[in-house]
Amino acid sequence: MSTPVGADPTVVGPYLAGALGDQRWREVTVELIAAGMSNLTYVVTPAGGSPDDAVILRRPPTGAVLATAHDMVREHRVISALGPTTVPVPRTLHLCTDESVLGAPFYVMERVVGIHAVHEFPPGYADEPAQRRAIGEGLVDVLADLHAVDVEAVGLADFGRPEGFAARQVRRWTKQWDATRDRDRPDLDALAARLAETVPTTQRSGIVHGDYRLDNCLLDPAAPGRIRAVLDWEMSTLGDPLTDIGMLFVYWPEAGEQRPSTLSPLTTLPGFPTRREAAERYARRAGTDLSDLNWYVGFAFFKFAAIIAGIVARSAAGAMAGKDTSGYAERIGPCVELGRAALEDGAI
8 A cells, every 4th residue: 555645544544434434444545636735635545446436535734834724624614514505515524633643634525526627628528619618607607606605504604704804815915925935025025015005895705715716626527617516625714705706817817828827728728718708707697896806816916926935835844745846936926927917007
């Protein structure tokens, strides 16, 4: 059996056998999924089992983490609460808060079968522009549906403090940047200060995903445009939903663009809606005024730059389980400039 960092199968197996009440889990194989740069995600399969028998285990990074970051209890809670809603999420199976097991809290959820598209679609999938447009529109529609969830009805009324959320987010990510500085970056400091001076009035509050994008979703293999599951809820809270739109556009390059924040180039393919088209669709479905959208895009680039700085710092400390983070530091400066351009020039 392999022994990936952070999830020793000789520990995970016996624990799951007891937690899930099924002795077939006593011996397992554990595979670290080579995606994501924050919380660690593993596929756990019982000995002799097939991929259909596998479950997913999520835990924080193996090194020191910042306060309030990588909270497994919150991530498990929001996914569990959204289970009965129209927002597609995996079914949660178990939460472990006993840090003596793996050294940190973790949870287990069902493995959803879907297309995880990052750099390209599988051959034969979403080949037509109309199918790619459906995927883009599906992403927007699911996000609008998330923001429409009645937080009291799903038991999440106390999941965050929506009052003053946007201003508090600027302070939080400024503090996170201060805690993980790789070097002096006066342009990043200036962007943080300008954002703090120009926080717009929040129109409404709701559940915020915090890092919503195409490659944090699983697509239906049989129906492009249908989202099977939204993943990576570690940044979710109650707050201003437009912060999710701003962050989505950080990851939404258009044809001919080369963005340092581009984790996936798929939205550049023919058929995908432009950012402006996506914004208009969201506004119609959510009934929201997007006149302050530029601020939210500017903030999102600032947040992205702070996140990348954190990844660079954790990598330098050896807390990224061997993941390749080369070139990440070089993305920070260009993202700061895109944030400034959105805030000052209206370039979304």
